Amino acid sequence: MGKNKGMIIVQKTIEENPKPLTWHKVDNELEERIFFTCPNGHTSLLEDLIVPWNILHHVNKKGKVRPSVICFSKGCKFHDFITLQDWTS
Numbered sequence: 001m002g003k004n005k006g007m008i009i010v011q012k013t014i015e016e017n018p019k020p021l022t023w024h025k026v027d028n029e030l031e032e033r034i035f036f037t038c039p040n041g042h043t044s045l046l047e048d049l050i051v052p053w054n055i056l057h058h059v060n061k062k063g064k065v066r067p068s069v070i071c072f073s074k075g076c077k078f079h080d081f082i083t084l085q086d087w088t089s
């Protein structure tokens with residue numbers, strides 16, 4: 001948030017413990033889903049947080065997510081670029 005776009009580093013965590021500014025992966029036979037928890041503690045599927053809505057998000061080899069991420073929880077103003085730490089594609 002603030003001026004340093006692209007500088008928000010999000011720590012990897014486990015599904016059972018999604019603290020603010022963390023991400024985690026849920027794997028099952030059918031799919032692989034990435035969840036992100038905003039600074040205010042709202043956890044959402046990463047794909048649902050990306051705008052414009054008709055563009056799929058992209059995570060590059062270094063974990064940088066594009067486009068930017070918006071939290072749609074009521075009253076939450078989080079909107080920024082994030083990088084997923086310890087990302088392995």
Ligand SMILES: [Zn+2]
Pocket residue numbers: 038039040041042071072073076077078
């Ligand atoms: Zn939020």
